[in-house]
Amino acid sequence: MDQIIVRGNGPLKGEIPIAGAKNACLTLMPATLLTDQPLTLTNAPRLSDIRTMTALLQSLGAEVAGLQEGQVLALSSHALTSHRADYDIVRKMRASILVLGPMLARDGVAEVSLPGGCAIGARPVDLHLRALEAMGASLDLRDGYVHARAPHGGLRGAVFEFPLVSVGATENALMAATLARGTTVLKNVAREPEIVDLARCLRAMGARIEGEGTGTLTIEGVDALHGATHPVVTDRIELGTYMLAPAMCGGEVECIGGRIELLEAFCEKLDEAGLVVEETARGIKVSRPNGRVRAVNVTTAPFPGFPTDLQAQFMALMCLADGTSILEETIFENRFMHAPELARMGARIEVQGGHATVHGVETLRGAPVMATDLRASVSLILAGMAAEGQTTVSRVYHLDRGYEHVVRKLRAVGAHIERVKED
Ligand code: EPZ
Helix, strand or coil, X not given: CEEEEEECCCCEEEEEECCECHHHHHHHHHHHHHCCCCEEEECCCCCHHHHHHHHHHHHXXXXXXXXCCCCEEEEXXXXXXXXXXXXXXXXXXXXXXXXXXXXHHHHCXXXXXXXXXXXXXXXXXXXXXXXXXXXXXXXXXXXXXXXXXXXXXXXXXXXXXXXXXXHHHHHHHHHHHCCCECEEEEECCCCCHHHHXXXXXXXXXXXXEECCCCCEEEEECCCCXXXXXXXXXXXXXXXXXXXXXXXXXXXXEEEECCCHHHCHHHHHHHHHCCCEEEECCCEXXXXXXXXXXXXXXXXXXXXXXXXXXXXXXXXXXXCCCECEEEEECCCCCCCCCHHHHHHCCCCEEEEEXXXXXXXXXXXXXXXXXXXXXXXXXHHHHHHHHHCECEEEEECCHHHHCCCCCHHHHHHCCCCEEEEEECC
């Protein structure tokens, strides 16, 4: 397994291009199952999760080709050869559950392995299943799989209110509803930019959807969808991650392709901490005036709240803040695994359940640390860039799931970072 070696940095300077959103692409790709026409996705990120979703779709009989070095995905599923998403693929990536709704809507049948939990939490899929049941699906859970059948004549429109906001369940239900007979009203849905992006793509494919970005989606089912070409929205989590690089090290970095509207709550917290955040013609420029950042409190929440996927990275910044901050994680039950690793670098963090109290320190010291999940891995890299001495991050395969060319992008703004084979 590879390691990443980071050495403490002076101020950064330059620009970082932001890729297409992993979490948008992972729901846009299964949309190909809704039609027998070709779907082309541009601005696709080159990540291991995208390769996993490609393998899953191909196992169902879809054709997926990566063009122009993978930034364009050409997908088509004129005839599925299987309706079974196997455990050996699903266990690698929970987003695999997103083939359930489209397959059920298109062919009336689907057998999808239950994804199981992951490091940050149990990650149940009960809300996905309840929404599809509301549309008439019959679901049989056995031997670790969901055996789903649509009623004779296909799924039918329904009114369903989610008891709690779920990004994935919203995506599964939205895709299924596009081909259901009649009108579906989904209430208390997720409002993330990735949901808005999915709705825009589905509309380009002929779906009739209203309300994306609000708490209620109304979908008029149609008989069939056609193909489309759709650009994947900018990755707001990669964007926020790289906006923290100058916050950690000082200097000034422009994130090309970023837009503040994707991350308003996060940008407000950077402003509160004393950073200068300005939207430019090409993206977002972040700079840190001299001196330490201020400690600010954060509570993660569904969009438009502070993203849970940026909590670990923001904690790295608060480790060096002038004061004490409290980070409250309300989305997942175990998303502070980066804390003990940051503590190895001299951070002072107390975790109690869903709260982490961070007492800012003047300096962090480089140390060998271990990545535990995707967002924790990049939090440790950010800390290493601001620490004295050398930090070695192991298990960086977590990183490859969500960050394309992280070494190249950070080196381009002056970071002392390299990737090596573990000895
Ligand atoms: C998506 O996961 C993202 N993944 C996650 O990003 C992100 O952290 C999360 O949304 C929240 O924003 C993708 O889009 C591929 P949820 P998802 O359903 O859809 C509970 C990353 O780092 N829940 O919104 O799985 C669940 O346990 C990843 O890129 C149920 O109880 O998240 C959690 O506590 C990590 N039953 C809460 O809802 C369900 O059926 C929110 O989960 C579904 C979810």
